[in-house]
Amino acid sequence: MSCNAxxxxxxxxxxxxxxxxxxxTGAGTKSFLGQQDVNAKPLDVTGHTGIIEYxxxxxxxxxxxxxxxxxxxxxxxxxxxxxxxxxxxxxTGATLGGAVAAGLAGPRRAYAGAVRDxxxxxxxxxxxxxxxTAGGKVMKxxxxxxxxxxxxxxxxxxxxxxxxxxxxxPLPEAEKTLLxxxxxxxxxxxxxxxxxxxxxxxxxxxxDGKCIRIRLxxxxxxxxxxxxxxxxxxxxxxxxxxxxxxFRLEFFQQAGRLWRISVxxxxxxxxxxxxxxxxxxxAQRWLKSDGPPADIRARASQLGGFAExxxxxxxxxxxxxxxxxxxxxxxxxxxxxxxxxxLNRGRLYPEF
Amino acid sequence: MxxxxxxxxxxxxxxxxxxxxxxxxxxxxxMKPYECDGLSAYRQMPRxxxxxxxxxxxxxxxxxxxxTATPIVPRGAGTSLSGGAMxxxxxxxxxxxxxxxxxxxxxxxxxxxxxxxxxxxQISEAVQHLGLYYAPDPSSQIAxxxxxNVAENAGGVHCLKYGLTVxxxxxxxxxxxxxxxxxxxxxxLDAPGYDLLALMMGSEGMLGIVVEVxxxxxxxxxxxxxVMAAFDDIEKAGDAVASVIAAGVxxxxxxxxxxxxxxxxxxxxxxxxxxxAEAILLCELDGTEEDVISQVEKVEKLLTHAGAxxxxxxxxxxxxxxxxxxxxxxxxxxxxxxxxxxxMDGTIPRKQLGNVLGRISALSTKYDLRVAxxxxxxxxxxxxxxxxxANQPDEFRRAEEFGAEILDLxxxxxxxxxxxxxxxxxxxxxxxxxxxxxSLSQFLAVRKAFDPDGLLNPDKAVPTLARCAEFNAMxxxxxxxxxxxxxxx
Numbered sequence: 001m002s003c004n005a006x007x008x009x010x011x012x013x014x015x016x017x018x019x020x021x022x023x024x025t026g027a028g029t030k031s032f033l034g035q036q037d038v039n040a041k042p043l044d045v046t047g048h049t050g051i052i053e054y055x056x057x058x059x060x061x062x063x064x065x066x067x068x069x070x071x072x073x074x075x076x077x078x079x080x081x082x083x084x085x086x087x088x089x090x091x092t093g094a095t096l097g098g099a100v101a102a103g104l105a106g107p108r109r110a111y112a113g114a115v116r117d118x119x120x121x122x123x124x125x126x127x128x129x130x131x132x133t134a135g136g137k138v139m140k141x142x143x144x145x146x147x148x149x150x151x152x153x154x155x156x157x158x159x160x161x162x163x164x165x166x167x168x169x170p171l172p173e174a175e176k177t178l179l180x181x182x183x184x185x186x187x188x189x190x191x192x193x194x195x196x197x198x199x200x201x202x203x204x205x206x207x208d209g210k211c212i213r214i215r216l217x218x219x220x221x222x223x224x225x226x227x228x229x230x231x232x233x234x235x236x237x238x239x240x241x242x243x244x245x246x247f248r249l250e251f252f253q254q255a256g257r258l259w260r261i262s263v264x265x266x267x268x269x270x271x272x273x274x275x276x277x278x279x280x281x282x283a284q285r286w287l288k289s290d291g292p293p294a295d296i297r298a299r300a301s302q303l304g305g306f307a308e309x310x311x312x313x314x315x316x317x318x319x320x321x322x323x324x325x326x327x328x329x330x331x332x333x334x335x336x337x338x339x340x341x342x343l344n345r346g347r348l349y350p351e352f
Numbered sequence: 353m354x355x356x357x358x359x360x361x362x363x364x365x366x367x368x369x370x371x372x373x374x375x376x377x378x379x380x381x382x383m384k385p386y387e388c389d390g391l392s393a394y395r396q397m398p399r400x401x402x403x404x405x406x407x408x409x410x411x412x413x414x415x416x417x418x419x420t421a422t423p424i425v426p427r428g429a430g431t432s433l434s435g436g437a438m439x440x441x442x443x444x445x446x447x448x449x450x451x452x453x454x455x456x457x458x459x460x461x462x463x464x465x466x467x468x469x470x471x472x473x474q475i476s477e478a479v480q481h482l483g484l485y486y487a488p489d490p491s492s493q494i495a496x497x498x499x500x501n502v503a504e505n506a507g508g509v510h511c512l513k514y515g516l517t518v519x520x521x522x523x524x525x526x527x528x529x530x531x532x533x534x535x536x537x538x539x540x541l542d543a544p545g546y547d548l549l550a551l552m553m554g555s556e557g558m559l560g561i562v563v564e565v566x567x568x569x570x571x572x573x574x575x576x577x578x579v580m581a582a583f584d585d586i587e588k589a590g591d592a593v594a595s596v597i598a599a600g601v602x603x604x605x606x607x608x609x610x611x612x613x614x615x616x617x618x619x620x621x622x623x624x625x626x627x628x629a630e631a632i633l634l635c636e637l638d639g640t641e642e643d644v645i646s647q648v649e650k651v652e653k654l655l656t657h658a659g660a661x662x663x664x665x666x667x668x669x670x671x672x673x674x675x676x677x678x679x680x681x682x683x684x685x686x687x688x689x690x691x692x693x694x695x696m697d698g699t700i701p702r703k704q705l706g707n708v709l710g711r712i713s714a715l716s717t718k719y720d721l722r723v724a725x726x727x728x729x730x731x732x733x734x735x736x737x738x739x740x741x742a743n744q745p746d747e748f749r750r751a752e753e754f755g756a757e758i759l760d761l762x763x764x765x766x767x768x769x770x771x772x773x774x775x776x777x778x779x780x781x782x783x784x785x786x787x788x789x790x791s792l793s794q795f796l797a798v799r800k801a802f803d804p805d806g807l808l809n810p811d812k813a814v815p816t817l818a819r820c821a822e823f824n825a826m827x828x829x830x831x832x833x834x835x836x837x838x839x840x841x
């Protein structure tokens with residue numbers, strides 16, 4: 001295990017010199033995403049921990065990549081703040097670096113922002129073993145290229161994250177979950193889309209085939225107003241949203257491949273009669289299907305979005321193939337940061 | 353000056369083969385308006401200006417420039433305050449101003465697809481009837497284009513709550529040097545592969561030419577109320593901002609002005625500011641009626657507790673607009689009290705506000721130039737306005753040195769040299785202060801991945817290492833950088 005930055009940099013530098021592929025590992029909570037190179041040497045960064053700076057009045061937290069999310073979230077909660085992107089698997093040990101690299105966001109994403117939207121800066125080791133800093137720790141900063149937000153969803157292929165500065169959000173004064181009956185997918189999409197025009201209180205929506213759950217956040221008066229507008233009954237909510245973001249709802253336990261479909265929120269229902277959840281106000285659809293992967297991806301592309309295979313079949317690549325000219329740009333960016341192609345080779349795409 | 357350019361420039365002859373004559377500006381008189389942008393102290397006449405009217409024409413120009421190794425300086429409305437659109441003497445100014453169509457408004461998905469030359473405010477105006485708007489609102493929003501906003505990752509008064517350009521764009525279509533049209537991002541909330549969309553934001557035209565943008569639209573808040581609070585001490589005002597934010601309130605806008613700025617604004621627009629105050633805060637709360645009422649109450653209590661000497665809630669929309677008019681006219685107000693002003697754009701951690709303003713005031717004495725401060729207090733983005741007279745020998749040079757010291761100070765306290773105006777030509781040497789050699793080399797490598805020959809907006813935004821070596825040789829004293837004790841993030 002490598003604990004300090006100098007040690008991690010030295011290990012990457014020597015791997016660069018010897019062209020040895022490295023597999024960056026954190027807590028391993030998202031090892032199901034992407035293809036891991038079995039011949040790569042593990043580079044365990046879970047020892048690189050610690051919250052470096054936290055100032056509630058500045059709305060920022062700076063921490064080392066190996067820091068468990070649980071520790072960060074607990075400290076923020078003491079000051080009635082939170083990570084706005086609701087990353088999964090905090091309870092099973094997920095680290096900050098892994099959360100950023102995988103870029104998975106919970107139900108608040110459509111209303112508060114993605115992982116990348118909260119990153120203010122990062123220090124990382126590039127593929128040559130050099131320590132690069134991009135961005136900073138202030139809210140507005142346009143000096144230098146933005147190499148920090150692209151760390152999100154890069155699956156560790158652009159650099160070994162060392163230090164990340166994040167913007168945080170205040171915890172809402174109150175939170176309630178509404179249960180609103182609706183068994184038609186199209187009607188559910190329309191409702192989820194229309195409600196935010198009337199209230200700013202919505203912080204999550206998910207349709208499960210029978211009803212829409214709506215999480216309301218804000219002042220008690222704002223929540224009451226939203227409830228009156230939307231209609232429906234209060235339900236036990238917190239457990240539901242936790243289970244949704246951590247893939248623990250009954251839906252996820254069913255047999256079959258699990259697909260994450262990302263589309264414009266009002267895209268038509270993905271497949272009539274299919275087993276699916278509609279999350280993020282329509283923008284993220286979870287699909288359980290053993291249908292041909294190529295068909296699912298083609299359908300998602302046709303809707304202007306894409307499909308990722310999250311679980312259920314190791315033979316199916318996780319990530320959606322890129323258009324040739326976009327792939328070319330991806331490769332060039334990868335080569336600029338990791339010229340020898342040693343960092344998490346093939347984890348995102350077999351081409352790099 | 354002659355209106356006809358000598359026909360001897362082969363580049364212009366070649367441009368005529370890919371563009372209609374009406375899209376080429378090559379005579380000195382007509383090119384004059386392009387010699388600078390909003391930072392008028394830096395000027396350079398271009399070799400030629402082109403104003404393509406279609407994406408295909410942009411592609412043709414790019415191919416031609418690549419083939420002939422001609423530098424390209426993209427330009428939107430030319431409102432940059434950092435010289436980002438300053439021409440290159442051997443290069444083409446590629447104006448996107450004629451790509452000004454709003455292509456599609458998708459009310460269901462709350463997006464608008466627009467060409468790069470569409471003006472920022474025009475988008476909000478086009479969707480007003482739907483109760484929607486485009487959130488980022490740089491002060492130049494009447495004139496500045498969305499393509500320029502992407503290039504600079506433009507901010508504005510409301511970005512603490514609603515984000516910067518990067519948070520409000522879903523897709524860009526850009527033309528690379530090969531003339532290829534590449535779509536980055538998409539209609540979904542995220543896209544497969546690397547987040548090239550984020551990389552494009554604030555890249556100052558160095559990675560490709562943005563020709564089309566898909567923006568997110570937000571529902572217009574039902575209610576907006578503004579609270580104005582006066583303070584007899586600027587640090588108290590800074591602490592008041594911290595206490596509001598620490599209490600869990602994220603205002604839609606949260607602005608501060610110092611005494612000099614208050615007085616100039618008040619003389620100019622009669623906004624109703626107390627002119628005896630050392631600082632005022634404008635705190636705008638927006639949302640639903642219920643939320644705004646509860647937040648106004650909370651904020652008034654917090655501001656009182658923080659020592660505000662006077663607190664006023666705008667009683668109606670008219671007064672709200674009046675309160676804002678002083679802040680929005682702060683820059684032109686300076687124009688009335690000084691022949692010229694130089695606007696800086698550092699961001700600092702908010703808790704450093706008192707310290708930084710104190711030191712700026714000391715620098716004002718040192719350089720014998722007046723300064724007024726307006727401040728996006730919510731997100732720590734400081735705009736010191738250095739007042740000078742360009743007709744007085746030496747004053748602009750002093751203003752520049754004063755500005756540079758302010759930026760070095762911003763970096764030293766953990767901030768940045770530019771919050772929203774960009775590096776451009778203006779702050780390129782300051783990049784050597786903010787970033788170490790390794791990080792700069794990495795930026796250069798990324799640039800090279802998109803533009804191996806360095807044709808896109810050359811000599812801007814990211815300095816070469818040679819330039820930094822020269823700069824550091826001049827500015828390193830006793831073998832040390834200023835403030836070596838501070839960790840550069």
